[in-house]
Amino acid sequence: MTPQKSKFHKTRMDNKKNYSQLKIILFIPCFYMFKNIVNIQLFIALFCLYSCSDDSKKYKPKDKSISHTAEKLNVLLIIADDLNCDLGAYGNSVVKTPNIDRLAERGVLFENAHNQYPLCGPSRASFMTGMYTNQTKITRNNMNLRNSVPDVITMGQRFRQQGYQSVRIGKMFHYDNPSAIGTSGNDDIYSWDQTVNPYGRDKIEEHKINTLTPRRYGGTLSWLAADGEDEEQTDGIGASEAIKKLDDFAKGDTPFFLAVGFFRPHTPFVAPKKYFDLYDREKIEIPESSSQYLATLPEPAAKSIRAKKNQLNLEKERAQEIKEAYYATISFVDAQVGRLLDQLEASGLGENTVVVFTSDHGYHMGEHGHWQKQTLFENATRIPLIISAPNSENKGVISISPVELIDLYPTLMDLTDINTPKHVVGKSLEPLMKNVNASIRGSALTKWRNGYSIKTKRYRITKWGSNGELGYELYDHEKDKNELINLASNQDYNEVIDSLKLVIEQRIAEASIKPEGLGRQFENAKPIPKAGNITFGDIHDANGKRTYLKKK
C-alpha cells in the first residue's frame, strides 16, 4: 500500500471515531431532558433507529466507487493539438519521439483510433462529454458547450464529483490557437477546480513567425525555428506548471485528474532551433497528387482537399521546410511529454497514475494534395491514442481494433472505478487493455459537414449527403493504406459496399439518438462572434485596419 492510500484510511477511520463520540455526547443531555417527560424505552428505541439508519447510509453507499476512495488511481491526460500519427511508436521512422515511444512501451497503443469530427472544437466537446457531435450539437469552433447541452457531465466534472482535484493546464476545450493562447478560450468552468493558461515567447514574438498569409498563424501554414529554450515557449511553460502540480499532488493525499493540453504541433509550427536540427530537410518526402485523382472522388471529398487555395501545389522546397517544422514541433512536444513522465517517476506517482496520450484529430502533411485537417480521409480521422495503466499486465502491446476518441471517457471511469454517467455513449476500452484481441466495436465513426465515414479493421466507407446522393468512397486498407483508390464503383466490391452501407446507416442512426440522462439539448446554439486576430505589437485603427506592423 502506498503512503497515499494509508493516509486515506487513517482519515476515514478518524472521522468515523469522532462521529461516534459526538453521538454519545449528544445522547447524555438529551436522555436527562426526556427522562421525566416520555417513556425512556421509546427514546432509546428512537435513538437506536437513528443510529442504525445513519450507519446503513454510511456503509451501503449508493455509488460503488465512493467506497473505493482509498484505492483511487490518479489520471494524467496529455493531449496534443493537431497531431497525427507521425510518431516513432506508430511506425514513422523519420520523426523523433523517444518519450511518446517510451510511454507506448509501458501502455497499450491503439493503432486504429479515430476522432469523431476532425476539427478542434467539435472533437474536444465530443470526447470531453463522451458523445457524438449529433448529440453535443457542436460541429463548429467557438461554441460554448453549455449553450447546447447545459446539463452534461464532462469528464473533468465527473472526476470532481468523485472527490478528485481536476486541473486543466493549456488547451482542453476549444481555444483559438494561437490567437487565444494565454486566455481560457471556450472553456467549461464546471470541469475544473483550477486552470492554468500558459503564455510564452511564441506569443510575445508572434510577429517573427513565417506564414503563407501575412499575420495569420492559426488557419494557415506558419512556422519558426525559435531562439531560446523549451521553458520559454507556451508548451514548455505548460509542462513546467504541470510538473509543479505533480509535485504538489505527490505531497498531498487527494486523487487528481490533471489534463495537460499542449498547443503544438498546431500551427504555427514553432519550436526551439535544436528540434529542427534533428531533421534533414532535403530528405523529407512530400506526397504528390494529381487532378486526375480528384475525378475519382465525390465532389465534397474533392473540395475538402482543395479548400485552402494558397496551400495547393507548394513548391517542393517550401513544402519540405514546412514539414520539417511540423516534425520539429512534434519532437518539441515529445520532449515536454518526457518532462512530465520524468516527474511522474521522480515523485513516485507513476505507481498509481493512469497516463493517456492523444490528440484531437489527425493532420494532412500534403497527402491527397492537402495540408491540415477537415477531411474524412484517414489522415484527418486517425489519432494517436496510448493508455498506460499502472495495474495493467499488458505493456507495450498494440490493439488494431477500431476505437473512438469518445471511448476515452468511459475507459478512464472504468480504470478509476467510477460509475460512467448515463449520457456517455462511448465504450470502455478496458476489455481491450486486458486482451488486445477482444472486440468492443466493429467500426469507428467520424463526421465532417455533410459526410460520415466509418473505419473497420480493413475498410473505410465514406458517405456524402444525407442519403448518399453526393457519392460514396470505399478504401481497402489491406491493399491501399493511403486511400488513393476509391473502390465505391468497383464491381468486385459490390458485396462489401452493400454490407458497409447498412453498417454506416446503423452507426449514424445510433449516434444521433439523444442519450439517456443528458438533460436539455438545444439544436441551434451559435458560436460566439469572433473579432479579428491581433498580433501582439501591431497597431490597428478603430476599423480594424493595420496601421503598423511590428518588424521581425
Ligand SMILES: [Ca+2]
Ligand atoms: Ca486541433
